[in-house]
Amino acid sequence: MITNIIILLILLLLSAFFSAVEVAFVSLTEAKIDAMVKKKLPKAQSIKNLKKNPRRLLITILIGNNVVNIGAASLATVIMGEIFDSAVIGITTGVMTLLVLVFGEIIPKSYAGNHGKRLAIFAVPILRFLQIIGLPIIIIFEWLAQLLTGKQIQEKVSEEEIKALTTQGAKQGAIETREGILIDRLFKLNDTKAQKIMTPRDDVAFITDDMTIDMATEIIEHHAHTRFPVYHKTPDTIVGMVHSRDVLLVHHREREHNSIKDILRPVVFIPGDMPIDDVMHRFQREQTHMGIAIDKDKKMLGVITLEDIIEELVGEIVDEHDEE
Numbered sequence: 135m136i137t138n139i140i141i142l143l144i145l146l147l148l149s150a151f152f153s154a155v156e157v158a159f160v161s162l163t164e165a166k167i168d169a170m171v172k173k174k175l176p177k178a179q180s181i182k183n184l185k186k187n188p189r190r191l192l193i194t195i196l197i198g199n200n201v202v203n204i205g206a207a208s209l210a211t212v213i214m215g216e217i218f219d220s221a222v223i224g225i226t227t228g229v230m231t232l233l234v235l236v237f238g239e240i241i242p243k244s245y246a247g248n249h250g251k252r253l254a255i256f257a258v259p260i261l262r263f264l265q266i267i268g269l270p271i272i273i274i275f276e277w278l279a280q281l282l283t284g285k286q287i288q289e290k291v292s293e294e295e296i297k298a299l300t301t302q303g304a305k306q307g308a309i310e311t312r313e314g315i316l317i318d319r320l321f322k323l324n325d326t327k328a329q330k331i332m333t334p335r336d337d338v339a340f341i342t343d344d345m346t347i348d349m350a351t352e353i354i355e356h357h358a359h360t361r362f363p364v365y366h367k368t369p370d371t372i373v374g375m376v377h378s379r380d381v382l383l384v385h386h387r388e389r390e391h392n393s394i395k396d397i398l399r400p401v402v403f404i405p406g407d408m409p410i411d412d413v414m415h416r417f418q419r420e421q422t423h424m425g426i427a428i429d430k431d432k433k434m435l436g437v438i439t440l441e442d443i444i445e446e447l448v449g450e451i452v453d454e455h456d457e458e
Contacts, residue, residue, distance in 0.1 A: 145206035149238035152199035157246035329406035332436035
């Protein structure tokens with residue numbers, strides 16, 4: 135009798151263990167496990183290996199949980215039958231259901247929700263051992279599950295999930311508010327078009343290709359910009375750009391050439407509807423900080439700079455030369 139009661143308690147503990155472990159591993163996302171591996175937490179790599187086959191892991195846990203629950207229910211019936219007559223078997227079933235529900239499900243799963251990482255680390259060697267000794271039957275259940283439900287699909291993390299995690303992390307203090315804002319703006323780069331953040335054509339300071347260095351210097355001195363688009367006859371025929379530093383260097387020294395064409399640099403043309411993250415990659419590839427936004431007819435819409443893109447991420451950057 136006492137032996138049976140001890141075994142029953144052990145089975146209830148095992149039921150609690152399997153229920154808690156199920157929640158613990160479900161709560162550990164791939165990102166959390168990767169963070170554990172990077173921190174070199176004990177058994178983190180083993181947890182990652184188990185999670186690589188989530189269906190097998192779940193089947194292992196469910197088989198273990200069902201075996202101990204059935205065993206506990208059967209043993210409880212035997213114990214109650216030894217004490218009372220067969221009329222109380224129905225009561226025994228009700229009592230065991232309540233015990234399993236409270237001590238084998240609700241309490242352990244609630245605990246695992248708050249201590250998933252610690253519990254997973256503790257459970258890893260036990261689950262690996264169970265997978266080894268129960269491999270044949272686990273494989274059979276895996277095959278049946280695949281036959282009935284299809285191949286398991288690795289879910290990809292969506293942009294919405296990352297945004298939600300960022301918001302949650304900011305609320306909980308895991309990341310600073312400004313970091314959360316930066317991440318949110320980063321996702322918007324692909325949705326924001328070049329023409330939305332460019333300097334419109336009417337507000338652009340131009341230099342023409344027939345100007346002298348002295349004439350270009352006057353324009354530069356009246357506009358606090360670093361780069362100026364250069365056009366031939368009309369702004370729709372951009373032929374390049376000049377850097378204010380090049381103009382001023384030539385202006386302040388003896389020079390052989392006096393035409394702006396002599397210091398002209400190539401310019402990048404950007405479709406006005408190009409997402410600004412693509413614009414940034416284009417700037418990197420072309421090794422430039424400025425592009426000319428154009429429409430479908432190749433007409434100039436405005437000027438977009440690397441600073442414009444950075445300001446979309448971090449907010450307005452006030453240059454020491456910017457006017458109040």
